[in-house]
Amino acid sequence: MSIELPVLRLGLAGFAARQVAELDALLRRSAPGRHVWQIGHFGDSDAWWLSGPRTQRITDGTIRILPAIPSERSLQIDLQEVDRPVGFSLPTVFTPPNSSYTFDPESIPSINAVLEKFEGWLQPVAAQFSLAARIIEQESVLGSGMYHVILNARLLAVVDMKGDIGVFPSAGPADFDDAMWVRQPERTEIPDSFVRTTLSELMWQYAVRTTRDVLPKRYRSGLLYFRRPPRLQQRLLSDGHMLLMRELSAAAGTFAELQQRTGMAAPAMAKALAALYLVGTITSNPKRASVTRTVPGGDDSEPSQGIQHSIVPSGLETESMPSTQPPRMRPGARHGSADFTLPMPLVRR
Numbered sequence: 167m168s169i170e171l172p173v174l175r176l177g178l179a180g181f182a183a184r185q186v187a188e189l190d191a192l193l194r195r196s197a198p199g200r201h202v203w204q205i206g207h208f209g210d211s212d213a214w215w216l217s218g219p220r221t222q223r224i225t226d227g228t229i230r231i232l233p234a235i236p237s238e239r240s241l242q243i244d245l246q247e248v249d250r251p252v253g254f255s256l257p258t259v260f261t262p263p264n265s266s267y268t269f270d271p272e273s274i275p276s277i278n279a280v281l282e283k284f285e286g287w288l289q290p291v292a293a294q295f296s297l298a299a300r301i302i303e304q305e306s307v308l309g310s311g312m313y314h315v316i317l318n319a320r321l322l323a324v325v326d327m328k329g330d331i332g333v334f335p336s337a338g339p340a341d342f343d344d345a346m347w348v349r350q351p352e353r354t355e356i357p358d359s360f361v362r363t364t365l366s367e368l369m370w371q372y373a374v375r376t377t378r379d380v381l382p383k384r385y386r387s388g389l390l391y392f393r394r395p396p397r398l399q400q401r402l403l404s405d406g407h408m409l410l411m412r413e414l415s416a417a418a419g420t421f422a423e424l425q426q427r428t429g430m431a432a433p434a435m436a437k438a439l440a441a442l443y444l445v446g447t448i449t450s451n452p453k454r455a456s457v458t459r460t461v462p463g464g465d466d467s468e469p470s471q472g473i474q475h476s477i478v479p480s481g482l483e484t485e486s487m488p489s490t491q492p493p494r495m496r497p498g499a500r501h502g503s504a505d506f507t508l509p510m511p512l513v514r515r
Contacts, residue, residue: 169339172295172375174288175206179241180217181255182234189215189271196277201285201292202377208241210404212291213251213284218258218268229260251287253280290335290361291371296342297323297333298372301365302380302444304347312350317341324356331363332356366397366445373441381440384450386421390414390439391455396447406430406438414448415456 176193178186190205208214220232224242231241245252245263253267262268267283270276285292297315301308308327315323322345324332356362363371373380392414396403406428413419413427425435442448449455 169343170296170299170376170378171202171339172292173202173204173377174213174285174291174375175204175211177208177211177214178205178216179208179214180220180231180234181215185217185234185271192271192274192277196274196281201281201288203281211250212288213253214248215253215255215269215271218254218256218262221254221258221260223260251284253284290333291375292339293333293335293337294361294363294368295372295375296337296339297325297331298368299376300342300345300347301325301368302372308347312353314348314350314354315342315345316348317345321357324354324360326353327365329353329364330356331365331368332360333363335359335361364397367399367402369444370396370398370402370441373437373444379436379440381436381443382450385439385443385448386436388450389418389420389452390424391418391449391452393447393449393454393456396442396445398445404438406434407442410435410438410442411447418452418455 178189181189186205193203193205196203216229216231217234220234222230222232224230227246228242228244231243233240245265251267252265253269254262255271256268258268267280269280300315308325310327312327313323313325314321315325320334322334322337322341325347392411396407396411409428409430410424413424419427421432421435421439424430424439425432428435430438439448
C-alpha cells in the first residue's frame, strides 16, 4: 500500500499579497521530503515564514513584523516562547537568532532546504500521524486493549486504547507499515523519550492533516447528533468545529441541513465533521446522543436521554442505526435557547 503523507501548514507574516501568491506557487512545486506543505492560518500553523526585510528587533528576544498589506496589523513575537520552527526570508535587516533559519524566497532549492529542516523539527508530528493511520486501518481488531508496536525488536509506540499513547519521535511512516502489534496482558509504562499524547489528540491530528475523506458515508445521508465534548485542548478547535457543535447540540440534522444552518461549504464541513467524528463528539446513532432538546412549537419531542459515554475516547466504535430517532429541527425553525458559541465545557490539560 502507498504511504500516506501528513499535511503540514506554513504561516506567513510580513509578505504582500503578490508575494504570498508567488510563495504559494513555489511551495506547490517544492519537494523537500515526506510531507505535504500548505499555507495556513498563522496562529494554527506548524511553522512560520517571516519577511526578513519587514522584521525589526525590539529587544534581544522580541521582534516585530511590519505588515505589507494595509488591512493587517504589525505582529510582535517573543522568540523565546515560540514552539515551532521559524524561517526569515532574505535579505534580513537584523541578524536572526541561531534557533531560526533563512531562505531565498525566489529559489526552489533554498525553499526545499529550509522546509527539509522544518520537517526534521516536526518529525514527531509525522510519527503520530502514521500511527493514527494504522489505528484507523485496524480499528476492527484492536478493540480496547493495550499494545506495543514493534519493528525488528525496536519499540515504536505504546498504545493504550483506553488511555495515553507514546510514540518514538523519530519513527517514519514506513516503520509503522512493517511493524507488529503485540497485545499486552497488562498496562505498561510509556518510555520517557517517547512523545506522549491521548487517543483523542492522536485522532484529531490525523483528521486535520489527512487528504483522505474519512467521514463515513452514513454521515452524509442520515441524521447527525451531538454526543459529548471533545477531549481536546480548546486551542485545537476552529470556529467551524465550534459552529457545528453548537448547531448539533441545539438539534440533530442531516449533512444538507447543517450546510443550510451554518453556511459552510461541503468540503470544509465534511473535513470538520470528520474530525469531530473521530474524537467521538458527534454520532449517527441517536442512542449515543447527548441530551435531546425539544423542538419549539412541536408536539413530538422526547425526554432527555442524558450524556452517553464510551470506553473508547474516539469515534472508532461501530454505530448501529435503530429504528427510532430523537426529533430533529424542522427547516426554518429556531431553537428556543439563546445563541451561544460553545455548548459545553472544553477539556483543559
